[in-house]
Amino acid sequence: MTxxxxxxxxxxxxxxxxxxxxxxTMGAELIATGPGTCVIAAEVAPHLRQQQGYSHAAxxxxxxxxxxGYAALSLMPPEADVLSVEIKINLLxxxxxxxxxxxxxxxxxxxxxxxxxxxWAEEPDRPRRHVAVLQGTMIPV
Amino acid sequence: MTxxxxxxxxxxxxxxxxxxxxxxTMGAELIATGPGTCVIAAEVAPHLRQQQGYSHAAxxxxxxxxxxGYAALSLMPPEADVLSVEIKINLLxxxxxxxxxxxxxxxxxxxxxxxxxxxWAEEPDRPRRHVAVLQGTMIPV
Amino acid sequence: MTxxxxxxxxxxxxxxxxxxxxxxTMGAELIATGPGTCVIAAEVAPHLRQQQGYSHAAxxxxxxxxxxGYAALSLMPPEADVLSVEIKINLLxxxxxxxxxxxxxxxxxxxxxxxxxxxWAEEPDRPRRHVAVLQGTMIPV
Amino acid sequence: MTxxxxxxxxxxxxxxxxxxxxxxTMGAELIATGPGTCVIAAEVAPHLRQQQGYSHAAxxxxxxxxxxGYAALSLMPPEADVLSVEIKINLLxxxxxxxxxxxxxxxxxxxxxxxxxxxWAEEPDRPRRHVAVLQGTMIPV
Numbered sequence: 001m002t003x004x005x006x007x008x009x010x011x012x013x014x015x016x017x018x019x020x021x022x023x024x025t026m027g028a029e030l031i032a033t034g035p036g037t038c039v040i041a042a043e044v045a046p047h048l049r050q051q052q053g054y055s056h057a058a059x060x061x062x063x064x065x066x067x068x069g070y071a072a073l074s075l076m077p078p079e080a081d082v083l084s085v086e087i088k089i090n091l092l093x094x095x096x097x098x099x100x101x102x103x104x105x106x107x108x109x110x111x112x113x114x115x116x117x118x119x120w121a122e123e124p125d126r127p128r129r130h131v132a133v134l135q136g137t138m139i140p141v
Numbered sequence: 142m143t144x145x146x147x148x149x150x151x152x153x154x155x156x157x158x159x160x161x162x163x164x165x166t167m168g169a170e171l172i173a174t175g176p177g178t179c180v181i182a183a184e185v186a187p188h189l190r191q192q193q194g195y196s197h198a199a200x201x202x203x204x205x206x207x208x209x210g211y212a213a214l215s216l217m218p219p220e221a222d223v224l225s226v227e228i229k230i231n232l233l234x235x236x237x238x239x240x241x242x243x244x245x246x247x248x249x250x251x252x253x254x255x256x257x258x259x260x261w262a263e264e265p266d267r268p269r270r271h272v273a274v275l276q277g278t279m280i281p282v
Numbered sequence: 283m284t285x286x287x288x289x290x291x292x293x294x295x296x297x298x299x300x301x302x303x304x305x306x307t308m309g310a311e312l313i314a315t316g317p318g319t320c321v322i323a324a325e326v327a328p329h330l331r332q333q334q335g336y337s338h339a340a341x342x343x344x345x346x347x348x349x350x351g352y353a354a355l356s357l358m359p360p361e362a363d364v365l366s367v368e369i370k371i372n373l374l375x376x377x378x379x380x381x382x383x384x385x386x387x388x389x390x391x392x393x394x395x396x397x398x399x400x401x402w403a404e405e406p407d408r409p410r411r412h413v414a415v416l417q418g419t420m421i422p423v
Numbered sequence: 424m425t426x427x428x429x430x431x432x433x434x435x436x437x438x439x440x441x442x443x444x445x446x447x448t449m450g451a452e453l454i455a456t457g458p459g460t461c462v463i464a465a466e467v468a469p470h471l472r473q474q475q476g477y478s479h480a481a482x483x484x485x486x487x488x489x490x491x492g493y494a495a496l497s498l499m500p501p502e503a504d505v506l507s508v509e510i511k512i513n514l515l516x517x518x519x520x521x522x523x524x525x526x527x528x529x530x531x532x533x534x535x536x537x538x539x540x541x542x543w544a545e546e547p548d549r550p551r552r553h554v555a556v557l558q559g560t561m562i563p564v
Contacts (some may be wrong), residue, residue, distance in 0.1 A: 022197035025166065025188045029499045035390065040265070047166045056163035057225045058203030065198050067461045084198045086231040086395060086419060088370060088511040088558060090302070090537050092530045106556055111393075112367060114513050114556065133529055133537065135511060137368060139393070226535060227560060229370040229417060229511060231387045231396050248374045252534075252562070253508060255372050255415065258285055274388055274396065276370060276417045278509060278560065280534070307448060307470045329448045339443035339507045342484030347480050353469070366480045368513040405509035 003035050007076055009070035013038070013070050016081075019021045026062050029072075036105040038070035043098050049106075055095030060119045064089070067103030075108045083111070087136035094103040095131045097123030106135075112136040124136040144176050149219055154211050157222075167203050167269070171211075176272075177246040180209035184239050196236030201260045201273040205230070207257035208244030213279040216249045216266035221281045225251070228277035236272045247276075254279040286318050290360055295320070295352050298363075306346050312352075318387040320352035325380050326403075337377030342401045342414040346371070349385030350397035356419040357390045362422045369393070369418035377413045379405035388417075395420040427437045427460050431501055432466050435462070436493050439504075442505045451487050451492075459528040461493035467544075469527035478518030483555040487512070490526030495561040498531045503563045508535070510559035520546035531559075536561045 005013075010033055016063040017023055017030045023040075026048060031039040042048070044055040065087055071080045103117040119132040146154075151174055158164055159172045160245070161278075167189065172180040181204040185196040206228055214223045244258040262272040292315055299305055307398075308330060313321040322345040324330070326337040339353045346368055353404075355364045385399040401414040425482070428436075433456055440446055440453045446463075449471060454462040463486040467478040488510055496505045526540040542555040 014193045018198075019192045020277065021190045022199055025182045026199075047162045049162045050235075051157045051160045051222070056161065056203065057206050057228070058163055058199050061202045061206075061228075062197065062199030081192070084232050086196070086368060087202075087225065087231065090227040090529075090558060090560065092537055106281040106513075107553060114515055116556070130530060133539070133558060135513060135515065135556060198371060227509060231388075231417060231419065233396055247372075248412060255374055257415070272418060274398070276372060276415060278372065298474045300476045302479065303472045304481055315557070331444045333439045333442045333504070338443065338485065339488050340445055340449075340481050343484045343488075344479065344481030347484075366514050367512065368519075369480070369484075370509065370511040372509040383561045397526075408563070412467045 003034055005033050005074055011072055016071040024120055028063050035077050036071055036104045038067045040067040043101045044096050057091055060095055060099055064117035064119050064134045067101040068117045068136060069138055071103040071105050072113040072115050076140050077106055082138050083141050085137040087134055089132055089134045091132050092130050094123050096119050097121050146174050146176055146215055152216055167202050177212055177216050179208045179244045181208040182239060182241045185237050198232055201236055201240055202230055204242040205258035205260050205275045208242040209258045209277060210279055212244040212246050213254040213256050217245055217281050223279050224282050226278040226280050228275055230273055230275045232273050233271050236262050239260050287315050287317055287356055291356055310345050318353055320349045322349040322384045323380060323382045324339050337382050339373055341415055342381055343376055345381050345383040346399035346401050346416045349383040350399045350418060351420055353387050354395040354397050357387055358422050364420045365423050367419040369416055371414055371416045373414050374412050378402050379403050381393040426495055428456050428458055432497055446548040451486050460495055461490045461496050461526045464521060464523045467519050480514055483518055483522055484512055486524040487542050487557045490524040491540045492561055494526040494528050495536040495538050496535035499563050500530055505561045506564050508560040508562050510557055512555055514555050514558045515553050518544050524533050
């Protein structure tokens with residue numbers, strides 16, 4: 001995609017991301033932003049696991065929810081902020097290594113923005129695995 | 142409810158909870174367990190917030206997903222473990238103070254267990270607020 | 283519940299229901315309305331089935347979506363109408379006999395209304411069975 | 424896609440579709456099947472509408488649920504049948520004209536199959552509109 005994001009919007013997303021303390025707690029990085037898209041990644045660090053040693057569902061949820069939210073924010077006016085109304089997550093396989101959440105806007109709108117996200121697990125010398133799919137609704141505030 | 146949980150199952154839940162490092166990261170406590178129910182609580186600590194200072198959606202998701210999962214586990218054979226297949230969360234109001242997630246089984250089953258959870262925000266001298274509702278599916282493994 | 287619905291709102295719901303041709307196609311009846319609640323029922327007639335002879339998931343969805351929508355409408359101003367934003371349905375057991383959908387408002391709101399519904403199957407001389415649970419979002423228009 | 428479906432599986436899908444009386448009630452046609460995909464279409468006929476004259480959400484749900492179910496069935500052994508466990512639908516715009524539901528498998532599995540579907544509205548001389556997105560879970564039986 002050759003489209004690029006307005007620098008003012010991109011800066012707003014960076015600032016917002018930096019103020020989400022949950023993102024730091026998850027060790028999350030804002031990898032890429034575009035018009036209607038956002039990528040956030042995090043290692044499955046030792047403090048983010050469930051009882052079997054894989055990533056807790058809340059890690060995939062956290063980075064995918066934020067990636068989908070910033071994808072929505074990228075299409076809103078500069079003064080807008082965004083909140084999650086609802087999110088559905090299907091967990092496809094256990095998460096380990098590094099999780100990469102790719103958020104995107106399915107349908108923008110003035111009153112509601114419909115979003116989706118995929119989460120992939122990346123590990124050295126292995127093809128990436130599909131860990132989760134999400135579908136949800138964001139609201140401008 | 143006067144029903145109580147089999148002590149062996151209750152002990153298994155406590156042990157499993159203690160091995161979920163994400164629960165420690167969230168500052169979560171296992172408050173109560175019963176047959177088909179589980180309550181988990183966590184403060185909206187400074188490291189668990191979104192860009193406006195409220196609880197990140199992933200905090201409500203994390204404790205509610207685990208509460209629903211343990212509610213399902215409480216009705217399974219002693220040797221079973223449980224994984225989340227899918228969860229839908231609706232966010233009702235901003236979370237602050239202390240979040241309490243009440244998980245319950247809607248329909249037990251050998252192949253799948255359908256679960257639900259409510260998340261409430263508790264603050265001193267205020268009625269508790271309904272922060273989130275969840276509906277999902279757990280699978281024995 | 284001793285609360286009753288404003289007669290003007292109740293009449294609006296009856297009129298709206300009568301104009302939903304899908305409700306007639308499903309043989310659905312508006313059984314009861316209250317402030318924040320609505321009950322709609324339909325027989326699992328021969329033209330509403332899936333490949334095994336049970337009710338198609340779309341029948342439970344149809345009456346539960348409408349029941350939840352009217353539950354939301356009952357709490358809105360007289361001039362408002364309502365549309366479904368999103369619905370999640372978990373199917374709990376095969377539907378046969380007569381399906382009864384009980385819709386209710388979880389959280390009213392000016393911009394969005396969060397709703398839920400349960401669908402039960404009733405057959406002579408048997409306890410009713412829980413067929414489906416739904417959770418969703420309605421928007422005033 | 425040059426892959427084609429095993430003729431035995433394709434015939435099983437046709438037979439199953441013909442026994443779903445709800446599909447006839449919806450005026451639905453099985454348009455195309457492939458390995459992990461299925462397309463079903465239906466006119467927004469006068470008997471399938473909501474109170475504003477657009478397609479009832481249950482029409483999009485019905486054809487998308489079946490399209491997703493047959494997409495799952497296409498990847499199962501010849502003797503298998505499939506049931507919907509849960510489906511989440513987001514409604515994107517009002518449905519009119521002819522609805523086309525494209526179902527696909529996101530992740531196949533022996534115990535569960537994760538599926539998705541998109542529903543489009545087609546009208547003469549207009550670009551097709553995105554009416555709904557769905558994400559759900561099917562189980563072999």
